[in-house]
Amino acid sequence: MTRLRRAAGVAWVTADSAAYVARIPSGPIVVLTGPAAVIWDELTIDGDAATLTERVSERMSDVPPDADATVKHVVERLQAEGLLDRLGP
Amino acid sequence: MLNTVQAPQVEIPLGVRLRLGRAAVQAVADEAGADILHIKGDAVAPELRPVVRPGTDVDILARPSHVARLDAALRARGWTVYSTFTYGSPFGHAQTYTHEQWGYLDLHRFFPGIEADPAVAFETLWSGRIRHHIAGIDGAAPAVAAQAVILLLNDARSRRSADADALWQEVGDVRRSEIGSLVALLHAEVAFAAATGDLESQRSASSYALWKVITTGGSRAAEWRARVRAAPNLWQAARIVARAPAVNVEHLAHRLGRRPTRREIVMAFFARPVTAVVQFVAGLRERR
Numbered sequence: 001m002t003r004l005r006r007a008a009g010v011a012w013v014t015a016d017s018a019a020y021v022a023r024i025p026s027g028p029i030v031v032l033t034g035p036a037a038v039i040w041d042e043l044t045i046d047g048d049a050a051t052l053t054e055r056v057s058e059r060m061s062d063v064p065p066d067a068d069a070t071v072k073h074v075v076e077r078l079q080a081e082g083l084l085d086r087l088g089p
Numbered sequence: 090m091l092n093t094v095q096a097p098q099v100e101i102p103l104g105v106r107l108r109l110g111r112a113a114v115q116a117v118a119d120e121a122g123a124d125i126l127h128i129k130g131d132a133v134a135p136e137l138r139p140v141v142r143p144g145t146d147v148d149i150l151a152r153p154s155h156v157a158r159l160d161a162a163l164r165a166r167g168w169t170v171y172s173t174f175t176y177g178s179p180f181g182h183a184q185t186y187t188h189e190q191w192g193y194l195d196l197h198r199f200f201p202g203i204e205a206d207p208a209v210a211f212e213t214l215w216s217g218r219i220r221h222h223i224a225g226i227d228g229a230a231p232a233v234a235a236q237a238v239i240l241l242l243n244d245a246r247s248r249r250s251a252d253a254d255a256l257w258q259e260v261g262d263v264r265r266s267e268i269g270s271l272v273a274l275l276h277a278e279v280a281f282a283a284a285t286g287d288l289e290s291q292r293s294a295s296s297y298a299l300w301k302v303i304t305t306g307g308s309r310a311a312e313w314r315a316r317v318r319a320a321p322n323l324w325q326a327a328r329i330v331a332r333a334p335a336v337n338v339e340h341l342a343h344r345l346g347r348r349p350t351r352r353e354i355v356m357a358f359f360a361r362p363v364t365a366v367v368q369f370v371a372g373l374r375e376r377r
Contacts (some may be wrong), residue, residue: 011226024226
């Protein structure tokens, strides 16, 4: 099972439907809004990658057909930024 | 579809920036092996301040023997000194830094009003510390009673507000007793009395005049006289007197919005005694 978890040395604050995520101590601050903020919030609750799209979709009002691709793209970006680690295959 | 934006293209709320800043400072302190306690702002326990007030900067109290290493680590990690211990405040208790991501940081090496040796006082606060979770990062804050002491002493310095009165009135008897014991341990009786409106009970204390000036106002000359009287020993007093006539170059630079020229520093130097004399004469008139 693939799990996603916040990388070491990453701080985050959620406020007003946005997630502000930063590598510390130097930054920068990355602002996540819309589905990206929901994805981050879900990952702080449960890192199970397999159910992530489903959990995020339950919290969004308009779910596009390509929701899974969007979630994968956000996760890849977060990994590329060094904010998220992937554990497992 | 991908709603991610890198700051500073979007505005970051100040409260968010400061919380992330606290986490960043904690990370630097951990790297440097420096003990710090998060104080004031959003580090205050909800019991004392139900509505979070993030303030305008991050405040930390560092173990005095760790201040030098923390200072070096902060500078290495992008913090720039905005005002030094010497010129930041008349107490010389804090150094202010800025960081392009995190904003302002006040590094305290002691807290004004606490007259116990700074190292002993820090150890007292450190031994009772509680966990403070900041933006997903673990740090430490003083115990709730110690936070109350710090808030009250801080408020005394800003000439008392309804906040301090409310805090002191609303804490329960048990907490009030804890606060009283801690005030005694920290030798903070005079400032604490100033904070709670009972300063006259401390008339015989050497720091009474200082807190009288701070809480009720007075000329700069009166404040410096009081500081000399409150100094714990003659060497400290000599240092305070030696500092009194010097120009606060950092303050002058902030006022001008640029680094002052040598001529401006010299002019400011000669302007100060004149101001002091005028205030001293005014003080004499008040006493007639």
